[in-house]
Structures are given as C-alpha cells and as structure tokens.
Amino acid sequence: MKKLLLIVYIWMSSTCTGQTPEGYYMLKKADSLFGQKEYQQASVIYTTIINSQLWKISTNDYYNLCKAFALSGNQESAFSSLEILTTKMKYSDLEQLSHDNTFSQMHKDSRWKGILKVVSENKLMAQKKKNIKLEKILVQVFDEDQKSRENYLNIAKSKGFDSPEADSVGKLLDKVDSINLIKVENILDNYGWLGKEVVSEKGTNALWLIIDHAEPAVQKRYIGVMRQAIEEGRLEGKYLALVEDRIALDSGQEQIYGTQYILNEKSNLNELLPVMDIEQIDVRRAKVGLTPLREYLKENQIAIYPKTYR
Numbered sequence: 365m366k367k368l369l370l371i372v373y374i375w376m377s378s379t380c381t382g383q384t385p386e387g388y389y390m391l392k393k394a395d396s397l398f399g400q401k402e403y404q405q406a407s408v409i410y411t412t413i414i415n416s417q418l419w420k421i422s423t424n425d426y427y428n429l430c431k432a433f434a435l436s437g438n439q440e441s442a443f444s445s446l447e448i449l450t451t452k453m454k455y456s457d458l459e460q461l462s463h464d465n466t467f468s469q470m471h472k473d474s475r476w477k478g479i480l481k482v483v484s485e486n487k488l489m490a491q492k493k494k495n496i497k498l499e500k501i502l503v504q505v506f507d508e509d510q511k512s513r514e515n516y517l518n519i520a521k522s523k524g525f526d527s528p529e530a531d532s533v534g535k536l537l538d539k540v541d542s543i544n545l546i547k548v549e550n551i552l553d554n555y556g557w558l559g560k561e562v563v564s565e566k567g568t569n570a571l572w573l574i575i576d577h578a579e580p581a582v583q584k585r586y587i588g589v590m591r592q593a594i595e596e597g598r599l600e601g602k603y604l605a606l607v608e609d610r611i612a613l614d615s616g617q618e619q620i621y622g623t624q625y626i627l628n629e630k631s632n633l634n635e636l637l638p639v640m641d642i643e644q645i646d647v648r649r650a651k652v653g654l655t656p657l658r659e660y661l662k663e664n665q666i667a668i669y670p671k672t673y674r
Contacts, residue, residue: 384419387413403431403433420653429445435466455483502567502571503563503566544574584611590607608620618638634667636666639670643672
C-alpha cells in the first residue's frame, strides 16, 4: 500500500493556459464582492478578468457575472453576457435560468424568450451526447474509490498506519483499486478520454482519479491520451499536473506543481513532499489552473513545507 496514493480527491478550480496567481485572487475578490451584494463592483472585476484572460472564467462564474449585471440594474450588459453564456459557452441549465428570480425584470423583454430557446436547444444537444451506460459505471467507480479511501484513512488515523486493522482495510482498498482500474482501462482503450458532456463531470473525473491512483507504468501509458484530451478541451490541465507529480516522486525526483503531501506519522501533521524550484511554483501552478500553493496548504491543513516559500 503506497501512502502517497491515499490522498482523497478534492475539487479544484478550472484551468486555462496563461493564467496567473493574480487572476486567481481577482476572481476570489469578485466572488467575495458578489456575496456581499456589491454587484456593480463584482461585475467590473469579473469583466476585467475575462478581458485580460488572467484566469479562466467557468460557466458558473460567467453566470454570476450575468446576475451581477442584472442585480446592479444593467440589463443591457446582462443580456449581452447571457448571449455569450448561451451561444458560446453552451450553457444548458434551463431549469436554473427559468426559475432564477434575479432575471425577473428581464422577462418582459422580447430577447428573454430567445435566450430560453437557445438554452433549451443546448440542453437537447447535451442530452444527445450523453452515454448513460458509461456514466453510470464511472460514477459508481468514483463513489467506490472515495468511500474505500475515506474508510482506510479513518482506520489508519485512529489505529495507526502500521496497525493490523489498517493493513486489513488497506488490502481491501487494493482490491477495489484493481477492479476499478480494469473498468477504467477498458473504457479508455475503447472510447478514449470521455469528457463531462458524455459521462458527467463526476464520470470524467473518475477516469483521472483511477489513473492517478494507478502504478507509474499505467500512468505513463495514458499520459499521451490525457494530453490529447487537454488539447481538445475534454480534460483540464490540473489533472495531468497531479499525475506528473506522482510520476516524478515515484522516480525519485521532486514534484513540479506541489500537489502531493503525506501525513507525517511522527508529528501527525500533513507534510508537503519535495518540490522543485519552489520560489516559482505559483507561476507553474497557475499555468495549469491550480490555485496558489498558499491556498492549497491552507485548504489541506499542510503544516510542514519548505520555509523558503513565501
């Protein structure tokens, strides 16, 4: 059982080539202003991020921009943003938009029905792309992986990593990993890397999750598939970054992006594993869509890390 492989999967922000740490903090500020109902200020920052391409704006972020314009009384900008959201970003949540009272003042405008029509068409197109059978398999794989890892970590933390109880549960985890890997390799070898439009976000993340937990030889075999998926927009660069960090550490090298950490058994604190050129790590992380290391350390309660990082 490799303790390096036991980190429970966590959701991370989106990826975009050319992103910067500054862009991440700007987005965080915009979200904060939106939460404080400072909608006009929030819309200015969201727009600045989009125009400068400092950080990739997700569909949810763009939806918040539309709401910020509407709530600040700027209906023209709200309609313009909704048009981009629906025609270019292919937003398809018809139920959300139809029942969102934020836009109630815009319902009388003739353009509103046109917006709903496009969203309805997007929804139909999205449904046609779905592979329900494969999505069901992958969602089950995801859930089994997370449940097994959480169970192992709970036992290991309470009884000790070297305890007979942890060893027993660890063997069950290895068995789950082996079964899930067979399922995922079969899908990858027959269908390639499937995006969220085909198997849902949870389904496509299950593909990465199982490869991320696999042996280095398996990971290396699918690196090319992952890179192609990134180029075609079916996978975010941050997921490849995590796999590359695992491969680097397994080969005795320092990790590139600082995504890997372990529980230090002596101190019982989370410890960041060795990282190359840590002074430039936030630049590297931003390029693949990872949050600044400082945020990552805080989110995962990583207390042991190089003091040269500021």
